[in-house]
Amino acid sequence: MNTRAIQAIIRKDLKVAVQNKGVVLPMIILPLILFVVFPWIMAYAPSWTNAAGSSLSNMDELMARMPAGLLHELSGYTTDQQMIVFALVYMLAPMFLIMPLMVSSVLAADSFAGEKERKTLEALLYTPTTDRELFTAKLLGAWTTAIVVALLSFVVYGVMVNAAAWQSIGHIFFPNWMWIALVFWVTPAVAGLGLVVMVFVSVRAQGFQDAYQTGGMVVLPVLLLMVGQISGVMYFSLGVVLLVGLVIWLLDIVLLWFASKSFRRGELMTKF
Amino acid sequence: MSAPVIQISSLSRRFGEKNAVDNLTLDVQAGEIFGFLGHNGAGKTTTVRLLNGVLEPNSGQVCVLGLDPQTEGPAVRAQTGVLTETPSLDERLTARDNLSIYADLYNVPRAEVPRRVNSLLTEFELADRADEKVGGYSKGMKQRLALARALLHRPEVLFLDEPTAALDPVAARHVHALVENLARREGCTVFLCTHNLVEAQKLCDRVAVMEHGRLVALGTPSDLTRQYVKHLDVDLEVDPIQMELALQTLQEFPQLVIRPPRRDKELLSMTLAGRESIPELLFILAQKGLRVYRLAPQEANLEEVYFALNRGAQ
Numbered sequence: 123m124n125t126r127a128i129q130a131i132i133r134k135d136l137k138v139a140v141q142n143k144g145v146v147l148p149m150i151i152l153p154l155i156l157f158v159v160f161p162w163i164m165a166y167a168p169s170w171t172n173a174a175g176s177s178l179s180n181m182d183e184l185m186a187r188m189p190a191g192l193l194h195e196l197s198g199y200t201t202d203q204q205m206i207v208f209a210l211v212y213m214l215a216p217m218f219l220i221m222p223l224m225v226s227s228v229l230a231a232d233s234f235a236g237e238k239e240r241k242t243l244e245a246l247l248y249t250p251t252t253d254r255e256l257f258t259a260k261l262l263g264a265w266t267t268a269i270v271v272a273l274l275s276f277v278v279y280g281v282m283v284n285a286a287a288w289q290s291i292g293h294i295f296f297p298n299w300m301w302i303a304l305v306f307w308v309t310p311a312v313a314g315l316g317l318v319v320m321v322f323v324s325v326r327a328q329g330f331q332d333a334y335q336t337g338g339m340v341v342l343p344v345l346l347l348m349v350g351q352i353s354g355v356m357y358f359s360l361g362v363v364l365l366v367g368l369v370i371w372l373l374d375i376v377l378l379w380f381a382s383k384s385f386r387r388g389e390l391m392t393k394f
Numbered sequence: 395m396s397a398p399v400i401q402i403s404s405l406s407r408r409f410g411e412k413n414a415v416d417n418l419t420l421d422v423q424a425g426e427i428f429g430f431l432g433h434n435g436a437g438k439t440t441t442v443r444l445l446n447g448v449l450e451p452n453s454g455q456v457c458v459l460g461l462d463p464q465t466e467g468p469a470v471r472a473q474t475g476v477l478t479e480t481p482s483l484d485e486r487l488t489a490r491d492n493l494s495i496y497a498d499l500y501n502v503p504r505a506e507v508p509r510r511v512n513s514l515l516t517e518f519e520l521a522d523r524a525d526e527k528v529g530g531y532s533k534g535m536k537q538r539l540a541l542a543r544a545l546l547h548r549p550e551v552l553f554l555d556e557p558t559a560a561l562d563p564v565a566a567r568h569v570h571a572l573v574e575n576l577a578r579r580e581g582c583t584v585f586l587c588t589h590n591l592v593e594a595q596k597l598c599d600r601v602a603v604m605e606h607g608r609l610v611a612l613g614t615p616s617d618l619t620r621q622y623v624k625h626l627d628v629d630l631e632v633d634p635i636q637m638e639l640a641l642q643t644l645q646e647f648p649q650l651v652i653r654p655p656r657r658d659k660e661l662l663s664m665t666l667a668g669r670e671s672i673p674e675l676l677f678i679l680a681q682k683g684l685r686v687y688r689l690a691p692q693e694a695n696l697e698e699v700y701f702a703l704n705r706g707a708q
Contacts, residue, residue, distance in 0.1 A: 249499040
């Protein structure tokens, strides 16, 4: 493997991508809402509802539907604290996965379909890079960036959550082991999934926007996980997180194998 | 004589039902400027892709610099430079970034990259705007930058696909000088795809003419004109007071003068059936008492070859 060529392609793709507003804006706005604004809203929601004279009966109803394991994990907290911990630790866990998924897929859309739209792929194909180096570079750039952005988001979220809830909880309660597994085991797998799906989508897409819109469907499983969590069908325990991660990794391997088979110069030259 | 730098034997490539390249066989010698002529869709770009291992052939063999592009593509591409039909530049990057990134991709020695990038930017008159985004460049500037990129790693074989299509005459002349310099002084082999026949005539040692993926003519420009252009354009100068007599005489021999003569000031321009018509025509003019001051044959050019081949194909 020619690591210099791989680094050059990654450098090129990222330099080009950061100048696309369609790439950069979602990468700023989404984490700002989810990981900065959301913790403060949720941390102060119980006191606002109390001040407004509303009852917490909705929370009681929600808790009544929760699996026993989650109830056990929340057992040491008061009702207000339970609401905060549930929202900030468990409800947001599936939503956190949208971050690596979105970053990897938006970067991959720009790298694959965007390159097709800009007609810049041909010059790249005439360089001495092998098909494998080209494929690796294209994936690695988007994948590592997605992981780095997710890690930074995790750190910011950790600070925000503990700071926002300090008045109510009074001690550092985030992250727990489930979040550690989510960030270091599931996040890379989910970033990989967004990436590989976008490779397939890009072959048929006309350009960046087209690929991004079609590839956006990949967030649906994450939304389903979130609905499952809120409705009480399941909750993100450490075991569930490890299992979800394993399933996504296996899916990644299978999809990656198919994608690498179709990533041939001759194919790219005729399809891109 | 050394082995050809490019050897193509019975090469074919289809896209669906269409034969983009059909049973092509030809060789290109080292240091040669080889013109690959044909209209759009004749198979020129597909051939360049096949020669660089970027596209797989359906049948036939290709050898570039002693290597098979299909199995040794990276080694072939490390020694070839390609200027594609569209500049294929990253327009969100600066000219300097475009060149620096490709210097890494072509494995130019790290220590040499800044010097080589600066030198090419200066040579192609882009140094003043080297740190501006390429998106703001004119077509000509983009083409010059793409050509600079193709030369970054000092390739042994340079493939140029319509290199002067977007250039003004001054810039085109600059490119012509550069191509000649590369071939004549540095021994670089140039494979020039073009439908600019004047350019091909001026630069190329040999040319191949493609039609619907098939090779229809191959040789030096003068060989091809001799072979395909049978008629001959000539200018005749006679005593000015005998102009009318000359015109009348020429019209009496349509087997020699195949297109009616046109009067252009002191000259009569006409097309003869061939070179062999000249002695007979001079004999007739002398018999009529015409005083011939000058009979100047015009050299046939590739444009006439091209149209002769096209007429043949139709």
